[in-house]
Amino acid sequence: MSTLTSHTAQANDSIGDRGLMARLHQWTVTVDHKRLGIMYVGSGLLFFVIAGIQATLMRLQLIAPVNDFLTPDTFNRLFTMHGTTMVFLVGMPVLLGFGNYLVPLMIGARDMAFPRLNAFGFWLFIFGGLLLYYSYIGSAGLYGAGSTPDAGWFMYAPLTSRTFSRGNATDYWILGIMVSGFGSMTTAVNLVATIFSMRCPGMTLMRMPLLVWMMIVVAVLILAVMPVLTAAQVMLLFDRSMGAHFFDPQHDGSALLWQHLFWFFGHPEVYILILPAFGFISEIVPVFSRKVIFGYPLMVAATVAICFISLGVWAHHMFVAGLSPFLNALFAASTFLISVPTGIKIFNWLGTMWGGRIRFDVPMLFATGFLSLFIFGGLTGIMLAVVPFDWQLSDSYFVVGHFHYVLIGGTLFGIFGAIFYWFPKAFGKKLDERLGKWTFWIFLIGFTLTFFPMHISGMLGMPRRIYTYQPDRGWELWNLISTIGVPLQILGVLILVWNILRTLVRGKPCGDDPWDAWTLEWATSSPPPEWNFHEIPVCTSRRPLWDLKHPDDPDEHYE
Amino acid sequence: MSSAAIRQGAGGAGAPGGAGALGGAGARGGAITPGGAARDAAWRPSRGRLGMACLIFSESAFFCAFIVAYLFYAGRDRSGPTPWQVLELPPVIVNSVALLSSSVTIVFALAALRRGSVNLFRGWMLATILLGAYFLYGTGAEWAGLLRDHQLTIATNLFGTTFYSLVGFHAFHVTVGLLLLSLTLVLSLLGHVHPQRDHGRIDLLSWYWHFVDVVWIFVFTTVYVVGRQPPGGGS
Numbered sequence: 001m002s003t004l005t006s007h008t009a010q011a012n013d014s015i016g017d018r019g020l021m022a023r024l025h026q027w028t029v030t031v032d033h034k035r036l037g038i039m040y041v042g043s044g045l046l047f048f049v050i051a052g053i054q055a056t057l058m059r060l061q062l063i064a065p066v067n068d069f070l071t072p073d074t075f076n077r078l079f080t081m082h083g084t085t086m087v088f089l090v091g092m093p094v095l096l097g098f099g100n101y102l103v104p105l106m107i108g109a110r111d112m113a114f115p116r117l118n119a120f121g122f123w124l125f126i127f128g129g130l131l132l133y134y135s136y137i138g139s140a141g142l143y144g145a146g147s148t149p150d151a152g153w154f155m156y157a158p159l160t161s162r163t164f165s166r167g168n169a170t171d172y173w174i175l176g177i178m179v180s181g182f183g184s185m186t187t188a189v190n191l192v193a194t195i196f197s198m199r200c201p202g203m204t205l206m207r208m209p210l211l212v213w214m215m216i217v218v219a220v221l222i223l224a225v226m227p228v229l230t231a232a233q234v235m236l237l238f239d240r241s242m243g244a245h246f247f248d249p250q251h252d253g254s255a256l257l258w259q260h261l262f263w264f265f266g267h268p269e270v271y272i273l274i275l276p277a278f279g280f281i282s283e284i285v286p287v288f289s290r291k292v293i294f295g296y297p298l299m300v301a302a303t304v305a306i307c308f309i310s311l312g313v314w315a316h317h318m319f320v321a322g323l324s325p326f327l328n329a330l331f332a333a334s335t336f337l338i339s340v341p342t343g344i345k346i347f348n349w350l351g352t353m354w355g356g357r358i359r360f361d362v363p364m365l366f367a368t369g370f371l372s373l374f375i376f377g378g379l380t381g382i383m384l385a386v387v388p389f390d391w392q393l394s395d396s397y398f399v400v401g402h403f404h405y406v407l408i409g410g411t412l413f414g415i416f417g418a419i420f421y422w423f424p425k426a427f428g429k430k431l432d433e434r435l436g437k438w439t440f441w442i443f444l445i446g447f448t449l450t451f452f453p454m455h456i457s458g459m460l461g462m463p464r465r466i467y468t469y470q471p472d473r474g475w476e477l478w479n480l481i482s483t484i485g486v487p488l489q490i491l492g493v494l495i496l497v498w499n500i501l502r503t504l505v506r507g508k509p510c511g512d513d514p515w516d517a518w519t520l521e522w523a524t525s526s527p528p529p530e531w532n533f534h535e536i537p538v539c540t541s542r543r544p545l546w547d548l549k550h551p552d553d554p555d556e557h558y559e
Numbered sequence: 560m561s562s563a564a565i566r567q568g569a570g571g572a573g574a575p576g577g578a579g580a581l582g583g584a585g586a587r588g589g590a591i592t593p594g595g596a597a598r599d600a601a602w603r604p605s606r607g608r609l610g611m612a613c614l615i616f617s618e619s620a621f622f623c624a625f626i627v628a629y630l631f632y633a634g635r636d637r638s639g640p641t642p643w644q645v646l647e648l649p650p651v652i653v654n655s656v657a658l659l660s661s662s663v664t665i666v667f668a669l670a671a672l673r674r675g676s677v678n679l680f681r682g683w684m685l686a687t688i689l690l691g692a693y694f695l696y697g698t699g700a701e702w703a704g705l706l707r708d709h710q711l712t713i714a715t716n717l718f719g720t721t722f723y724s725l726v727g728f729h730a731f732h733v734t735v736g737l738l739l740l741s742l743t744l745v746l747s748l749l750g751h752v753h754p755q756r757d758h759g760r761i762d763l764l765s766w767y768w769h770f771v772d773v774v775w776i777f778v779f780t781t782v783y784v785v786g787r788q789p790p791g792g793g794s
Contacts, residue, residue: 196604196609227617231625
């Protein structure tokens, strides 16, 4: 867009060349939603590298039967820290970071509703993450036992009781996740307040970009379920530190209550992790198909429906715990039900692509990758909602394969697409397309090699979380292939990291609107000035920038 | 209607610069029909109220978990003391009346502030704080009795576990509320509370205080009505 002259120079001015310490100080004390967003995503990616190393170690252990590369205890700690890190310290901050960066820009606001609360939430998240990882150093405590939590990321009782989890590892898990959870809650409060009260003139609810809709549903879900996790963690803390009996079966307490409380949080949590990715795809697919999103009102309705239904499906994680047949049927039915709005979204994205002039730039590659992999993961999810099938395969590698298809093939592909799509927004430079395509294809192949065979080893009976296995089970080949995929995934991520660093240092300015997009965040300069918009924009349709570029044919005639 | 503003922004000034390309409500406000702007402004709620509503929503979820745990374990103990044996209603009812009255006094305080009579406001705030403090004292007395006379601690049985955590978290929220109310009163005595400017903020504080009261109604029902069934008649 030639009318959108660049303000890059001006924005860079505020960072300036004032020495490392001055810059560091500026970033530390900032309350700017854009800087906080970048720091969220950046620190999330750091934790992603740590969790990736943990996963690599586990896959190396499982490459061959009766391997003694890791001890059983180390293996337990690795899968616990990997899962906890990926969910709470990678998924949440990266997705909330994108929300932080994009929501005010997309609704034409100058910042979040509570900028200081926003910064507070970010630092809480960092502190929580450090607290969890401090367990590597400090968790031995007075007892001299234990290092890092080792009961799995959902920390089932009674494994977390004083008896079975000595030392302070579990307490670090409780406090670290609780603190970073407070951070997520403050961000959720901020998102709701921002989206409802800070929209620019003309930005009605039904004109908001779909990502903003997804973020509001995510915020509401966080506010509804995160406190329940906090409450369960407080109960566990009371059990461990004051001798309370919430989850203590020896004093009539119930291990099942932990499962109910945890999964009442845990299942909506996976929607918290996937909905922002749905939002990324909903922004990327129309721009690269050169069409408006198909069925916008239905997409909004489906999102809100997911919000409500996701609060009533948690016990499908507990079919093997021996609930009553009535409850099993109920939760199986609600799980089938939630696949309907999700399916609606898939068809709407396909409908958007149908007949469009599709450009396969890297963001669009990741979006199409997301579509195929997420459909696959979604379908195995529906299979697991069938109670007898779940009884057979619960806690097997089939489940591991299923949720990695959803969370890596879904969420992470969405995040990669979003990084490529909005990188020019945040830094004024486009990531290298050729390197991006290498990342996509190498990572896709590595991903498939690693996670597809898990479905087969799972159906052959391999339980999750075992540190090794006997050679006569027929699992060797599938585990070998799974491990072979890992270096490819690492290579893909390394190319991405190289791409980001290289572009930051050597990339050329690409203008304010390199994708010829339509939503408000591209209406300001790239990177935007600290105040986002010199003048608060006004919009009359869902694609204000299209209206600006095509005054002869504005969208309002059709909406 | 306001598409005119955008087109004016694009065509009128030629290249008005990236950040302002879409025109503005402020500078180009005349281009938007007044009706549109007014209708738009009308349904954007205040961010403070939204924030407080979100806080109350998530706090409710937090208390729900403890109430669910209380009901989940009610009557499951195989060893005493049980709620029927040790919980006494009369002092708790007096307590509850004090706490619920404080919701009324804070309404009077805000009404006084709205009218601009700062002294009356201070008086009603003081009443609110005293009533809340009496409630806290009552809870403390009840706990002291349970600990001293019945040796009921959080580790004694499931009743102790669920009772102290549910009632304790409520008392903790009352304490936080009391601190905030006292802070407000002190600021007001120092002359820092201005009726026009601060009415909205103190109104938000009163939302929190009302929330604490409503939670107490649920806690009371759970602990002293549903959970205190006589032997044989209970769950």
